[in-house]
Amino acid sequence: xxxxxxxxxxxxxxxxxxxxxxxxxxxxxxxxxxxxxxxxxxxxxxxxxxxxxxxxxxxxxxxxxxxxxxxxxxxxxxxxxxxxxxxxxxxxxxxxxxxxxxxxxxxxxxxxxxxxxxxxxxxxxxxxxxxxxxxxxxxxxxxxxxxxxxxxxxxxxxxxxxxxxxxxxxxxxxxxxxxxxxxxxxxxxxxxxxxxxxxxxxxxxxxxxxxxxxxxxxxxxxxxxxxxxxxxxxxxxxxxxxxxxxxxxxxxxxxxxxxxxxxxxxx
Amino acid sequence: xxxxxxxxxxxxxxxxxxxxxxxxxxxxxxxxxxxxxxxxxxxxxxxxxxxxxxxxxxxxxxxxxxxxxxxxxxxxxxxxxxxxxxxxxxxxxxxxxxxxxxxxxxxxxxxxxxxxxxxxxxxxxxxxxxxxxxxxxxxxxxxxxxxxxxxxxxxxxxxxxxxxxxxxxxxxxxxxxxxxxxxxxxxxxxxxxxxxxxxxxxxxxxxxxxxxxxxxxxxxxxxxxxxxxxxxxxxxxxxxxxxxxxxxxxxxxxxxxxxxxxxxxxxxxxxxxxxxxxxxxxxxx
Numbered sequence: 001x002x003x004x005x006x007x008x009x010x011x012x013x014x015x016x017x018x019x020x021x022x023x024x025x026x027x028x029x030x031x032x033x034x035x036x037x038x039x040x041x042x043x044x045x046x047x048x049x050x051x052x053x054x055x056x057x058x059x060x061x062x063x064x065x066x067x068x069x070x071x072x073x074x075x076x077x078x079x080x081x082x083x084x085x086x087x088x089x090x091x092x093x094x095x096x097x098x099x100x101x102x103x104x105x106x107x108x109x110x111x112x113x114x115x116x117x118x119x120x121x122x123x124x125x126x127x128x129x130x131x132x133x134x135x136x137x138x139x140x141x142x143x144x145x146x147x148x149x150x151x152x153x154x155x156x157x158x159x160x161x162x163x164x165x166x167x168x169x170x171x172x173x174x175x176x177x178x179x180x181x182x183x184x185x186x187x188x189x190x191x192x193x194x195x196x197x198x199x200x201x202x203x204x205x206x207x208x209x210x211x212x213x214x215x216x217x218x219x220x221x222x223x224x225x226x227x228x229x230x231x232x233x234x235x236x237x238x239x240x241x242x243x244x245x246x247x248x249x250x251x252x253x254x255x256x257x258x259x260x261x262x263x264x265x266x267x
Numbered sequence: 268x269x270x271x272x273x274x275x276x277x278x279x280x281x282x283x284x285x286x287x288x289x290x291x292x293x294x295x296x297x298x299x300x301x302x303x304x305x306x307x308x309x310x311x312x313x314x315x316x317x318x319x320x321x322x323x324x325x326x327x328x329x330x331x332x333x334x335x336x337x338x339x340x341x342x343x344x345x346x347x348x349x350x351x352x353x354x355x356x357x358x359x360x361x362x363x364x365x366x367x368x369x370x371x372x373x374x375x376x377x378x379x380x381x382x383x384x385x386x387x388x389x390x391x392x393x394x395x396x397x398x399x400x401x402x403x404x405x406x407x408x409x410x411x412x413x414x415x416x417x418x419x420x421x422x423x424x425x426x427x428x429x430x431x432x433x434x435x436x437x438x439x440x441x442x443x444x445x446x447x448x449x450x451x452x453x454x455x456x457x458x459x460x461x462x463x464x465x466x467x468x469x470x471x472x473x474x475x476x477x478x479x480x481x482x483x484x485x486x487x488x489x490x491x492x493x494x495x496x497x498x499x500x501x502x503x504x505x506x507x508x509x510x511x512x513x514x515x516x517x518x519x520x521x522x523x524x525x526x527x528x529x530x531x532x533x534x535x536x537x538x539x540x541x542x543x544x545x546x547x548x549x550x551x552x
Contacts, residue, residue: 060520060524064524064525064527064528067528067532068527068528068531071528071531071532071534071535072387072531074535075383075387075531075534075535075538076383078535078538078539078542079378079379079382079383079538079542082542083378099362103358104354112391112527113524113527116394116520116523116524116527117520117521117523117524118520119520120516120517120519120520120523121516121517121520123516124512124513124514124515124516124517124519124520125513125516127512127513127516128511128512128513128516131512198362198365232512233407233410233411233511233512233515234407234411236512236513236515236516237402237403237404237406237407237512237515237516237519238403239516240399240403240515240516240519240520241399241400241402241403241519244395244399244519244523245343245395245396245399248343248347248391248392248395249343249346249347252346252347252350252351252388253346253350255350255354256350256353256354256357259354259357259358260357263357263358263361
């Protein structure tokens with residue numbers, strides 16, 4: 001049994017302080033994260049749940065991700081092309097499209113949708129089970145909910161985020177290509193040949209690492225909010241709302257950190 | 268439907284697909300009807316439910332529950348745009364420096380922040396905080412049958428719940444978007460001048476030269492329209508939630524997904540409409 005499955009009784013003074021609430025939340029989150037990471041290599045691994053969750057997250061995320069990737073990339077390509085046309089350097093529009101979609105649009109769009117669609121559903125599902133006391137029933141039966149429910153979900157979110165972000169990058173670049181060539185009259189050959197001007201292998205690897213970290217964070221936050229739901233049915237709605245907010249905040253924070261590290265490593 | 272009530276139908280798979288298509292089409296019409304009704308009831312919300320409107324504006328600005336503890340919507344929107352502004356400093360400065368024109372980072376901040384990053388990020392933040400909150404609230408009301416109760420006691424539920432939230436979301440966005448744009452500018456300036464040690468004079472010169480007031484005005488207009496779209500989507504999913512506590516959670520997820528896509532498409536088409544012909548950009552400033 002892990003740390004978060006035991007109820008640690010705090011002194012009444014600390015419990016009554018409203019200021020200690022967010023700190024306790026952070027503490028609980030870290031405890032669950034450690035439990036989850038420790039339970040990943042432990043056998044038996046919940047393969048069935050992992051496959052089901054991966055399929056579920058991929059199914060609900062695929063279409064919205066593609067729908068979101070195209071306008072994002074086209075917007076960036078369009079803004080960039082206005083600039084390049086003014087300079088008379090429209091041939092470089094492929095450079096902007098590739099750099100924009102590989103370093104930012106790919107991982108960010110993927111995880112916005114994985115967090116918005118997959119993580120919210122995970123949190124709602126776990127939250128509903130928590131308020132029906134199903135998790136307590138599992139604990140009573142000697143089944144560790146972290147190992148059977150949380151680990152497969154977190155890994156599924158990570159796995160799908162990495163897989164989807166490659167698709168998003170591809171679709172983004174194709175969307176940018178079609179837009180640049182057919183709407184803004186950039187030469188197709190020039191677009192294609194400039195794709196790899198400043199975007200190299202290191203950027204792609206950084207981007208995939210970023211997507212994996214985003215997916216991990218989204219899965220962990222969703223599961224933590226789900227298993228710590230309180231306050232009945234209305235509590236589930238609030239927990240889902242908080243999941244969305246916290247995953248987006250974590251996503252943007254991780255994004256700026258990993259981008260800075262990646263830029264230092266690649267240039 | 269007397270055909271489908273027979274024991275075995277011809278082409279059941281095809282029939283099911285057709286029914287699915289018709290149901291989807293029906294739902295589209297229902298959604299459009301809800302949006303039109305919400306928009307046309309805005310006047311009603313202003314005249315009859317002014318107290319609720321003011322209360323919602325206060326709640327949305329400050330946030331509720333755990334969000335209020337960490338500073339509410341303002342802090343979250345500010346933080347998200349802070350990180351995207353910092354991206355300009357990190358990626359813009361380094362890429363410009365690799366071709367020797369790092370002096371233009373100020374220009375990148377004035378150009379990309381206003382046209383792309385600030386509206387997109389503010390939209391994402393709005394959908395996550397106020398939007399998802401509205402869906403969760405309305406969904407909880409729906410499954411507790413509070414919305415039916417409102418109708419029974421003679422309150423027009425769409426204008427009382429949905430129209431007021433749309434109006435409040437748009438009004439709250441005005442100060443939020445000011446904070447968002449300022450934070451993006453500040454982060455880009457701080458990152459470039461304090462961390463990468465560019466002189467503030469160089470940065471400010473290019474920033475001020477290329478900061479176009481017309482662009483800022485349009486950026487604001489884009490953000491307001493986007494706020495309206497996001498709030499409409501989120502109130503719809505909350506208003507029609509079903510399936511118990513888990514159903515509310517799923518409705519929030521679906522709403523976030525739909526509103527992000529519609530916000531991105533809205534921004535794209537409005538940007539094309541505004542900047543498509545001329546680009547509204549002159550290198551000479």
